[in-house]
Amino acid sequence: MVSARTLFERAVKTHLDAQGLLDAVRDRLDRLEAESTHSAESAQQQIALAARLERAAAEAAPQWLGAPWQVVAQERFPLEHSARPGEPALIRVADAQPLPGVGFPVIVPFTGIGHIALDLDARDPVVAGLLRSIITRLVAAFPAGQLRILAVDGGALGAPLAPFHALVPAGVMNEPVSELDEFRELLTEAEEQVKQVQAGLNPNPDVIVIVTAALPPNCTRSDYARLAALAHAGPAARVHLLLAGYASRSRSTWTQLPPLERTTMITTDPSSRGHFRIGDPPEESFGGGLNAPVTLDPAPPPGLIDELCRRVAAKAESDGKLVFDDLVPKELWTQSSVGGLTTLIGRVGRGDAVVSLDDATPHWLVAGRTGAGKTVFLLDILYGLAARYSPDELALYLLDFKEGVSFSEFIPTEVDPTWVPHARTVGVESDREYGLAVLTELVREMGRRAAAMKKAGVTNLAQLRSSRPDVALPRILTVIDEFHVLLKGNDDTAKRAVGLLEEVARKGRSYGIHLIMASQSISGIEALFTKGSSVFAQFAMRVALSGGGNILDTLNDAATALPIGQVVLNNQAGTASANRRARFPDADAPSLHALRHRMWEMRTPGSPPPAVFIGYAEYSVDDAPPPPRRSLGRRRRVALVGRQVDVGLSSAAFPLDSSPGRHLGVIGTSLVGADVLSSAAISLARQHDPGTATFHLVSLIGPTEDEVEGLEARLQRNGHEATVLRLPEYRNLLHHFADHPPTDRDFANYILVYGADAATSTLKQKEAGRSRTGLDEFRTLLREGPAGGVHVFGWWRGARRLSDDLGIQGKDDVAGIVALNVKGNEVGQLIGRSHVQWQPRHNRALLIDRHEDREELIVPFVSPGRYSEEFA
Numbered sequence: 001m002v003s004a005r006t007l008f009e010r011a012v013k014t015h016l017d018a019q020g021l022l023d024a025v026r027d028r029l030d031r032l033e034a035e036s037t038h039s040a041e042s043a044q045q046q047i048a049l050a051a052r053l054e055r056a057a058a059e060a061a062p063q064w065l066g067a068p069w070q071v072v073a074q075e076r077f078p079l080e081h082s083a084r085p086g087e088p089a090l091i092r093v094a095d096a097q098p099l100p101g102v103g104f105p106v107i108v109p110f111t112g113i114g115h116i117a118l119d120l121d122a123r124d125p126v127v128a129g130l131l132r133s134i135i136t137r138l139v140a141a142f143p144a145g146q147l148r149i150l151a152v153d154g155g156a157l158g159a160p161l162a163p164f165h166a167l168v169p170a171g172v173m174n175e176p177v178s179e180l181d182e183f184r185e186l187l188t189e190a191e192e193q194v195k196q197v198q199a200g201l202n203p204n205p206d207v208i209v210i211v212t213a214a215l216p217p218n219c220t221r222s223d224y225a226r227l228a229a230l231a232h233a234g235p236a237a238r239v240h241l242l243l244a245g246y247a248s249r250s251r252s253t254w255t256q257l258p259p260l261e262r263t264t265m266i267t268t269d270p271s272s273r274g275h276f277r278i279g280d281p282p283e284e285s286f287g288g289g290l291n292a293p294v295t296l297d298p299a300p301p302p303g304l305i306d307e308l309c310r311r312v313a314a315k316a317e318s319d320g321k322l323v324f325d326d327l328v329p330k331e332l333w334t335q336s337s338v339g340g341l342t343t344l345i346g347r348v349g350r351g352d353a354v355v356s357l358d359d360a361t362p363h364w365l366v367a368g369r370t371g372a373g374k375t376v377f378l379l380d381i382l383y384g385l386a387a388r389y390s391p392d393e394l395a396l397y398l399l400d401f402k403e404g405v406s407f408s409e410f411i412p413t414e415v416d417p418t419w420v421p422h423a424r425t426v427g428v429e430s431d432r433e434y435g436l437a438v439l440t441e442l443v444r445e446m447g448r449r450a451a452a453m454k455k456a457g458v459t460n461l462a463q464l465r466s467s468r469p470d471v472a473l474p475r476i477l478t479v480i481d482e483f484h485v486l487l488k489g490n491d492d493t494a495k496r497a498v499g500l501l502e503e504v505a506r507k508g509r510s511y512g513i514h515l516i517m518a519s520q521s522i523s524g525i526e527a528l529f530t531k532g533s534s535v536f537a538q539f540a541m542r543v544a545l546s547g548g549g550n551i552l553d554t555l556n557d558a559a560t561a562l563p564i565g566q567v568v569l570n571n572q573a574g575t576a577s578a579n580r581r582a583r584f585p586d587a588d589a590p591s592l593h594a595l596r597h598r599m600w601e602m603r604t605p606g607s608p609p610p611a612v613f614i615g616y617a618e619y620s621v622d623d624a625p626p627p628p629r630r631s632l633g634r635r636r637r638v639a640l641v642g643r644q645v646d647v648g649l650s651s652a653a654f655p656l657d658s659s660p661g662r663h664l665g666v667i668g669t670s671l672v673g674a675d676v677l678s679s680a681a682i683s684l685a686r687q688h689d690p691g692t693a694t695f696h697l698v699s700l701i702g703p704t705e706d707e708v709e710g711l712e713a714r715l716q717r718n719g720h721e722a723t724v725l726r727l728p729e730y731r732n733l734l735h736h737f738a739d740h741p742p743t744d745r746d747f748a749n750y751i752l753v754y755g756a757d758a759a760t761s762t763l764k765q766k767e768a769g770r771s772r773t774g775l776d777e778f779r780t781l782l783r784e785g786p787a788g789g790v791h792v793f794g795w796w797r798g799a800r801r802l803s804d805d806l807g808i809q810g811k812d813d814v815a816g817i818v819a820l821n822v823k824g825n826e827v828g829q830l831i832g833r834s835h836v837q838w839q840p841r842h843n844r845a846l847l848i849d850r851h852e853d854r855e856e857l858i859v860p861f862v863s864p865g866r867y868s869e870e871f872a
């Protein structure tokens with residue numbers, strides 16, 4: 001390949017040749033005039049000189065770069081052939097015709113070397129023609145996708161650049177901007193490339209050419225200074241200027257424009273109308289430019305521009321197309337996460353867009369308006385990481401607060417039982433409390449890792465990993481999508497969330513725990529900023545999709561109008577100079593499916609699927625995981641009533657022991673109350689050998705009769721004693737226990753009362769021959785029963801009804817409460833507390849254990865189809 005230096009020298013020599021030949025032509029002309037003869041010999045010499053100049057120009061500016069348009073039209077030169085990014089190129093700009101019949105092309109150094117500027121703007125049709133000519137030559141000469149034209153038309157009303165419109169959708173050229181602030185944005189974009197290259201961050205950038213048909217009116221001294229700075233530093237970063245209208249405006253308060261370095265100036269020739277003068281090329285002086293007036297190169301024929309633009313646009317689009325598989329390494333799970341996590345997200349220019357979660361950028365903020373491609377971006381990142389790191393190196397906690405399917409690609413479903421083996425916990429349409437649970441779990445894990453480091457006498461994760469090669473210590477990446485839901489409002493949940501986030505964000509990096517928080521909502525980002533500005537500051541890495549500019553600096557508007565599939569990556573908390581504009585591919589379903597299956601096949605046999613929390617899912621006691629160990633004890637049985645909203649969704653349990661009041665009251669009109677009682681019974685039955693418990697199933701209301709009878713049959717099938725009782729038998733049962741208080745704790749009596757409030761008026765009545773009412777006996781049983789193995793599970797359809805049944809003296813005698821559709825203040829009155837955080841919601845309940853001073857949000861167990869029945 002010809003070196004840049006050689007080419008440049010050759011170009012300069014061509015110029016010098018031209019100058020020399022011009023002088024020779026002049027000499028010859030003088031002599032011919034003196035001799036007053038026009039010999040055939042002199043005509044031939046002139047033709048020979050012109051031919052030599054043509055040849056020299058054709059070598060220095062070959063094919064598209066330098067051939068006259070009629071030759072281009074005939075020859076059909078190949079595209080993308082004559083220029084390479086980073087290599088110097090000369091380009092034809094004019095024809096000099098010092099004598100009639102003696103002309104030569106004027107070529108000047110441009111890309112790879114310097115710039116071109118004209119004093120007239122493109123309102124002059126001759127200048128417009130030259131701009132079109134130069135743009136056409138560039139677009140045809142450079143490989144597709146490696147040249148970008150930043151077009152400005154601050155006064156020529158769009159016409160000069162209009163023929164190139166087909167290049168806009170392909171990303172080769174922007175829609176020409178006309179306003180001053182838009183022009184400044186383009187300058188910023190070019191300046192960013194210069195900074196990136198200078199910082200060594202982009203060794204192989206695209207060629208950028210800023211083309212102005214006219215500068216916007218009211219450009220200030222500082223705008224011109226920016227152009228001058230680009231003229232100085234641009235070429236080394238492949239940034240070039242093609243400026244029409246670079247002349248001082250007479251009415252301006254300042255007249256002297258800053259000189260543009262490395263620029264060939266083309267100015268109007270005051271002495272010859274319609275002609276121009278070509279100044280000295282960069283870094284060479286011929287003593288005031290080319291010593292001949294020139295005619296500017298005309299625009300190519302319109303058909304040629306159209307066809308070229310169509311072909312180039314199609315090529316740029318197909319070459320630039322990224323697919324998901326481009327992000328996936330050939331071999332999976334080969335990387336170590338000791339130093340951090342790194343993956344490929346797409347392309348910056350033609351280079352790879354590589355992103356990391358490491359000490360420098362441990363946490364990320366991602367923002368973009370809805371539909372901007374945030375879900376796809378997160379899938380690209382997560383699958384890209386999962387493909388590089390094994391589950392021993394990377395664990396994923398995924399949390400999504402919105403209605404949608406963002407993370408369903410990670411969990412087993414009915415149609416596809418595979419999962420991504422890195423996923424430990426996945427929350428879909430999560431509750432805010434589930435968010436707190438995940439953050440709490442992260443804080444606990446940090447505590448465990450801190451303790452392990454202390455024990456091993458090491459100070460960082462890498463050392464801990466090498467001191468304990470037997471233990472997997474993966475980096476944990478937690479992704480919280482639509483995090484603003486977690487922070488909304490000013491309640492306890494929001495406050496706790498900010499506190500936990502602060503802790504994880506501050507300390508996570510030391511323990512290999514990373515956060516990616518994503519939001520589409522400006523108010524969410526603002527909430528984070530105002531409620532936890534110190535949290536915000538921990539997120540050095542900002543990823544802005546279209547409309548997500550609010551996570552960048554206020555003056556950084558790079559994300560205002562990004563197309564789908566592009567992001568601004570900024571690893572310096574949004575400072576404009578750190579913007580990297582990257583393209584990322586769509587995460588198409590077949591590719592995700594194929595990769596998930598590959599990874600699933602590679603998982604350690606027997607490794608568990610992720611703990612999945614699906615906000616809208618119904619859970620049944622039949623699939624209940626074991627209760628948390630803390631609730632079990634020697635001789636303590638537990639009634640399971642639902643799932644806790646925690647990581648792993650453990651069973652929500654109410655432990656039974658001999659203390660007075662170990663009973664459970666379910667309150668609310670919802671029929672879920674019946675299901676909670678049945679679930680308690682079924683779970684207790686599992687903990688008893690046949691013959692060690694009796695289930696008294698008191699059925700007092702119509703709608704749940706069938707369910708109670710079904711439960712009776714089921715318990716009996718499992719070998720337990722179970723009987724359905726109606727009101728009179730229930731009253732007799734109370735008499736029985738009043739007369740024969742049970743004393744054998746090893747034999748349990750469970751009394752389940754469906755619609756307990758329906759018995760109140762009957763139980764209140766005095767009966768002949770009995771000194772106490774049924775209600776009195778009931779109250780005594782609540783107090784004394786647990787010591788003899790009797791526990792009551794009642795479903796009251798209102799909080800007041802339960803408190804009436806308990807009476808003032810016995811108000812504490814039901815220690816467990818499951819609140820369904822009752823208001824928080826009613827629950828508060830029942831348990832004697834002014835402040836209970838409870839808003840009734842679908843598919844949720846509040847479990848209170850007054851003895852253990854515990855309140856937890858649960859998903860109550862229901863019988864299948866319960867909710868569709870309720871809404872029918």
Ligand SMILES: Nc1ncnc2c1ncn2[C@@H]1O[C@H](COP(=O)(O)OP(=O)(O)OP(=O)(O)O)[C@@H](O)[C@H]1O
Pocket residue numbers: 368369370371372373374375376377404520564565566584585586587
């Ligand atoms: N890089 C890309 N290339 C092509 N299409 C894309 C790309 N990224 C996203 N899309 C398409 O854009 C649409 C919106 O993407 P996505 O669902 O990721 O948006 P979102 O920001 O998560 O939206 P929402 O918040 O409303 O769910 C989808 O149809 C997706 O296929």
